[in-house]
Amino acid sequence: MTFDSKTQNSTEGESPYARRKLHPHVDLQIDRSWFDELQLRMSRNGPWDDWTLYQLAMEAEQAKRVESFEQLQCLRTLPSFEPMPHQIGTASKVLHEMGGRAILADEVGLGKTIEAGLVLKEYMVRGLVKRALILVPASLVLQWVRELNQKFGISAVAQKKEHTWGYDVVVASMDTAKRDPHRERVLGTDYDLIIIDEAHKLKNKKTTNYQFATQLRKKYCLLLTATPIQNDLDELYNLITLLKPGQLGGQSDFAANFVVDKRLPKNEDQLQEALSSVMIRNRRGDGGIHFTKRFVKNIPLSLSPEEKALYDAVTGFVKERYDESGGDLTSMLSLVTLQREVCSSRDAVFLTLVNLFKKTTEDSPLRPKIWELVEKIKGITANTKAEKAMELVKEMNEKVIIFTEYRATQEYLLQFFRAHNMMAVPYRGGMNRGKKDWMMDLFRGRAQILIATEAGGEGINLQFCHHMINFDLPWNPMRVEQRIGRVHRLGQTEDVKIYNLCTLGTIEEHIVNLLHEKINLFELVIGELDHILEKLEGGESLEQRLAKVLLESGNDQDHLKRQLNSLGSSISQIRHAVKASGDNPYSAGPDLLVKMDKLGQTVEVEP
Amino acid sequence: MNTKQIHKYVNRYLEATDCSIIEKSPAHFTVKLSPDADRELTNRPYYWSFVDRVGAEPETMTFLFVTDQEKYEALQNEPLPEKKEASDSQTAAADAALARSFGFINSSVNAPRIPRHDVYFGSQKLEQLFGAAKARGSFVYLFQEADKRSATPYSSTPYTAWLGVNVRVEFACDRKREEIHSFGVSLVTGYCADRFHDRLLELKLTPRLPSNIHVTKNGISFAKAQSIVEQALERKLKNYDYTWAGDASARLQEELDRIEAYYKPLLQHATDENKPSIQEQYEQRQAETRWQYEPRVTASVINCGVFHLEGID
Numbered sequence: 001m002t003f004d005s006k007t008q009n010s011t012e013g014e015s016p017y018a019r020r021k022l023h024p025h026v027d028l029q030i031d032r033s034w035f036d037e038l039q040l041r042m043s044r045n046g047p048w049d050d051w052t053l054y055q056l057a058m059e060a061e062q063a064k065r066v067e068s069f070e071q072l073q074c075l076r077t078l079p080s081f082e083p084m085p086h087q088i089g090t091a092s093k094v095l096h097e098m099g100g101r102a103i104l105a106d107e108v109g110l111g112k113t114i115e116a117g118l119v120l121k122e123y124m125v126r127g128l129v130k131r132a133l134i135l136v137p138a139s140l141v142l143q144w145v146r147e148l149n150q151k152f153g154i155s156a157v158a159q160k161k162e163h164t165w166g167y168d169v170v171v172a173s174m175d176t177a178k179r180d181p182h183r184e185r186v187l188g189t190d191y192d193l194i195i196i197d198e199a200h201k202l203k204n205k206k207t208t209n210y211q212f213a214t215q216l217r218k219k220y221c222l223l224l225t226a227t228p229i230q231n232d233l234d235e236l237y238n239l240i241t242l243l244k245p246g247q248l249g250g251q252s253d254f255a256a257n258f259v260v261d262k263r264l265p266k267n268e269d270q271l272q273e274a275l276s277s278v279m280i281r282n283r284r285g286d287g288g289i290h291f292t293k294r295f296v297k298n299i300p301l302s303l304s305p306e307e308k309a310l311y312d313a314v315t316g317f318v319k320e321r322y323d324e325s326g327g328d329l330t331s332m333l334s335l336v337t338l339q340r341e342v343c344s345s346r347d348a349v350f351l352t353l354v355n356l357f358k359k360t361t362e363d364s365p366l367r368p369k370i371w372e373l374v375e376k377i378k379g380i381t382a383n384t385k386a387e388k389a390m391e392l393v394k395e396m397n398e399k400v401i402i403f404t405e406y407r408a409t410q411e412y413l414l415q416f417f418r419a420h421n422m423m424a425v426p427y428r429g430g431m432n433r434g435k436k437d438w439m440m441d442l443f444r445g446r447a448q449i450l451i452a453t454e455a456g457g458e459g460i461n462l463q464f465c466h467h468m469i470n471f472d473l474p475w476n477p478m479r480v481e482q483r484i485g486r487v488h489r490l491g492q493t494e495d496v497k498i499y500n501l502c503t504l505g506t507i508e509e510h511i512v513n514l515l516h517e518k519i520n521l522f523e524l525v526i527g528e529l530d531h532i533l534e535k536l537e538g539g540e541s542l543e544q545r546l547a548k549v550l551l552e553s554g555n556d557q558d559h560l561k562r563q564l565n566s567l568g569s570s571i572s573q574i575r576h577a578v579k580a581s582g583d584n585p586y587s588a589g590p591d592l593l594v595k596m597d598k599l600g601q602t603v604e605v606e607p
Numbered sequence: 608m609n610t611k612q613i614h615k616y617v618n619r620y621l622e623a624t625d626c627s628i629i630e631k632s633p634a635h636f637t638v639k640l641s642p643d644a645d646r647e648l649t650n651r652p653y654y655w656s657f658v659d660r661v662g663a664e665p666e667t668m669t670f671l672f673v674t675d676q677e678k679y680e681a682l683q684n685e686p687l688p689e690k691k692e693a694s695d696s697q698t699a700a701a702d703a704a705l706a707r708s709f710g711f712i713n714s715s716v717n718a719p720r721i722p723r724h725d726v727y728f729g730s731q732k733l734e735q736l737f738g739a740a741k742a743r744g745s746f747v748y749l750f751q752e753a754d755k756r757s758a759t760p761y762s763s764t765p766y767t768a769w770l771g772v773n774v775r776v777e778f779a780c781d782r783k784r785e786e787i788h789s790f791g792v793s794l795v796t797g798y799c800a801d802r803f804h805d806r807l808l809e810l811k812l813t814p815r816l817p818s819n820i821h822v823t824k825n826g827i828s829f830a831k832a833q834s835i836v837e838q839a840l841e842r843k844l845k846n847y848d849y850t851w852a853g854d855a856s857a858r859l860q861e862e863l864d865r866i867e868a869y870y871k872p873l874l875q876h877a878t879d880e881n882k883p884s885i886q887e888q889y890e891q892r893q894a895e896t897r898w899q900y901e902p903r904v905t906a907s908v909i910n911c912g913v914f915h916l917e918g919i920d
Contacts, residue, residue, distance in 0.1 A: 018837070020841060022841070022844055022845060022849070022904055023845075023849040023852060025849060025852040025853050025855075025856045025902055026849060026852040026902045026903060026904055027903065027904065028841060028844060028904045028905075028906065029903065029904070029905045029906065030837055030840070030906045031905070031906060031907040031908055032833075033908075034745075034772075034908035034910075034911055035829075035830075035833050037745075037746065038746055038829070038911055038912075038913075039829060041746050041748075042829070042913070046748070048746060048747055048748040048749075048814060048912075049743050049744050049745055049746050049747050049910075050623055050743060050744060050747075051747055051749055051812050051813075051814070052619055052620075052622075052623035052744075053620070053623050053624075053740045053743045053744030054744040054745075054747045054910055054912065055744070055808070056616065056619060056620055056623070056740035056744055057737075057740045057741040057744035057745065057909060057910050058744075058773055058787075058804060058909060058910065059616065060736075060737035060740055060741065061773070061775060061787060061909050062787060063608045063612075063728070063737075064737070065775075065785045065786070065787055066783055066784050066785045067784060067785075068784055069782045069783070069784050069851065070782075074729070076728060076729065077727075077728055077729020077730075078729060079676075079727045079728075079729070095782070096782070099781040099858065099862075099899060099900065100781055100899070101899075125729075126782075126783045127777070127783065127785075128779065128781075128782075128783050153729050153730055153731050153734075155731060190898075214888065215888075217891060217895065218895060219895060219898050219899045220781075220899065241869075244862075244865070245865075245866055245869040245870070245892060246865040246866055246868050246869030246870075247865065249868075249869075250868070250869055250872055250873070
């Protein structure tokens with residue numbers, strides 16, 4: 001296998017390059033293809049190009065020229081954001097000291113993606129990378145594509161169809177890439193750079209993922225993981241073997257030289273040294289990395305008598321259906337939504353009721369019951385939460401983002417604020433990219449309020465705003481964390497204030513209590529939650545468990561409380577277990593990692 | 608390139624390709640592209656292949672190029688007081704309707720779409736402009752414009768044909784740096800001039816043959832001129848410091864040794880069944896490492912042309 005012929009645009013047959021010896025260590029290759037083209041045009045008397053464009057072409061080359069081996073060229077091409085010093089430091093270390101093969105093992109939330117992007121961009125600017133493959137979990141594909149496009153101006157493409165493999169920079173999920181028919185395409189390509197995100201999933205040598213990764217052909221390679229060691233030292237060894245086989249010696253040398261017990265290293269200084277040439281790990285405690293504080297305030301509210309009446313009626317309705325169904329949970333889950341919606345706005349309940357009504361047959365006994373509820377809705381004239389939200393917004397008199405779970409509530413709030421002459425713009429998942437960007441621009445500019453139904457992934461970064469109101473809370477803690485992550489992230493310069501609106505005597509009160517007091521969600525470090533939820537046993541999501549508890553207890557408040565308490569304490573147990581396994585919550589082999597980070601002081605957990 | 612240089616660059620490109628500039632400020636251009644520029648910049652090959660096949664009149668796009676984002680946005684945010692009066696009851700009603708669904712008012716929603724492109728160093732659009740310039744600025748055939756003073760009707764000025772070549776030289780291992788060289792070879796005498804492009808920039812050049820000149824007969828062939836360029840380049844490069852290449856070779860050897868130390872014992876202990884796959888992996892790692900570290904110097908031509916200049920060199 002020779003890479004030369006592929007990397008330097010060869011044409012078939014005779015090479016257009018002439019080769020000469022310049023120096024004992026290096027040859028000069030001279031491109032001659034231009035000469036044939038010139039001769040051809042001479043013989044045909046043209047066509048000839050424009051003199052101005054000729055000059056412009058030359059100026060472009062002069063502007064792009066890479067002057068020195070060292071200096072990071074890509075920084076001047078990134079006007080839209082400024083990388084943090086530790087990110088720039090990491091990128092230049094990878095480029096200049098590690099020959100472009102490294103494990104980036106920063107703690108969660110410090111911007112491994114940015115570091116990898118910087119390395120990729122720098123290599124592209126220098127013309128050392130043309131074809132790059134980025135393998136990430138399926139859920140992160142679009143996010144990577146967007147980051148690379150927006151932040152780095154790299155035209156990365158998400159792998160969708162067979163033909164997308166032909167693009168220069170492709171983002172794909174490992175699971176897709178390793179399957180036929182993609183597998184052949186991927187393994188048959190020489191990639192200038194391969195980036196693998198969440199690389200700890202490759203720790204086990206026997207998995208198909210690992211074996212697939214060893215077969216990839218690459219020049220440079222970055223492995224990204226916050227947890228290079230989860231259980232034992234062999235995992236780290238396996239990762240390094242992907243990058244630089246033999247860096248820690250053969251498997252048996254490694255065991256003999258560095259391992260006392262699976263989780264206990266020896267000869268740490270040597271290990272440290274061997275590792276430092278393939279792995280970089282920045283930590284929160286390190287100088288220059290600073291998160292602002294986070295303040296959380298629950299705002300308890302009492303429902304108005306009309307709202308309370310509706311809530312009780314809906315609760316009764318849901319309970320009745322549950323009893324009728326004979327305890328069949330699956331069909332009931334959607335009904336629980338009704339109860340949550342009452343806590344948000346009457347518009348939200350109304351919409352769900354209408355849909356429910358449409359689904360029933362004309363003579364269904366449900367219909368009159370639904371009508372009763374609708375009558376109750378009509379009785380409601382004001383929204384307690386909306387009033388409170390407005391009061392808060394006026395008080396802070398700064399940009400604020402309001403999150404709600406429901407479209408109908410979003411519409412209602414837009415109207416509500418407009419009626420009070422306050423400028424609010426919507427944001428939701430269903431909007432196309434252009435409209436999303438437009439709304440963001442408006443919020444950055446004239447609008448004081450952004451009302452969003454979606455916090456997920458893609459590129460809503462709102463560092464310029466540090467107030468957030470949770471009009472209602474999702475039951476999935478990951479989604480709450482995503483919401484917070486939009487605002488409280490690297491680059492936020494102010495302390496972040498989060499307000500949870502919480503109606504007393506409703507299911508919402510329990511949820512806020514669970515998320516806030518038990519999981520301590522609002523005080524977790526970014527990324528920690530993921531870890532806790534992973535360990536929560538049983539296949540059901542937290543959302544499903546909550547719905548179940550709720551349905552089963554019906555009006556029995558004590559039962560409900562007991563159930564939620566036990567769920568809460570099992571979560572806090574996991575949380576403590578995770579914490580206790582080291583002051584660094586992301587690694588179960590913490591001693592080694594702490595020692596590896598010579599810079600590392602104690603981990604700052606930012607509330 | 609700073610914003611000013613980029614602004615000038617865009618301006619020159621648009622003028623050279625006959626685009627019609629509708630509006631401009633020091634921070635932006637609104638421009639209706641010429642067919643040539645549209646082909647290069649709008650990424651719509653299907654549209655153009657349709658136009659070419661059917662022979663239809665092409666409808667080119669209008670672009671907004673913003674060369675200085677800050678300044679442009681400052682200009683946009685200045686209030687336009689005279690516009691307020693213009694809105695009659697109907698547009699007010701339409702705005703209200705839009706406001707209900709979008710949460711703000713903008714009466715220009717229905718205007719034709721003019722895509723905005725921020726052009727800054729490193730942006731995809733500028734990269735595309737660079738590519739467009741190169742695509743249409745690779746091979747030229749030009750004459751120096753005759754000096755007015757000597758233009759007496761019956762005398763003829765002698766001209767020399769030159770082969771001008773701009774070369775990019777890359778010094779690469781796992782890292783890289785670049786240089787740009789420009790050579791001109793007189794096709795009459797074979798004399799080779801360095802920094803030839805700079806010399807051309809001081810002249811006025813035209814694609815048309817000026818009157819009252821005669822081109823001196825070429826003394827050497829193009830092939831000869833080409834090899835003169837290559838030799839000149841090689842002579843220059845031979846005098847460089849190649850410590851970096853020595854270092855890279857050492858790094859390469861070190862890496863190869865490490866890989867060998869890892870795979871040799873593996874191969875020894877492998878079963879016959881596993882051997883081929885380990886051997887293959889071993890060879891792959893070696894090849895990758897060479898690809899990564901092997902020092903190399905590559906010269907490629909940016910663009911070139913034949914230039915007819917006054918005098919005999």
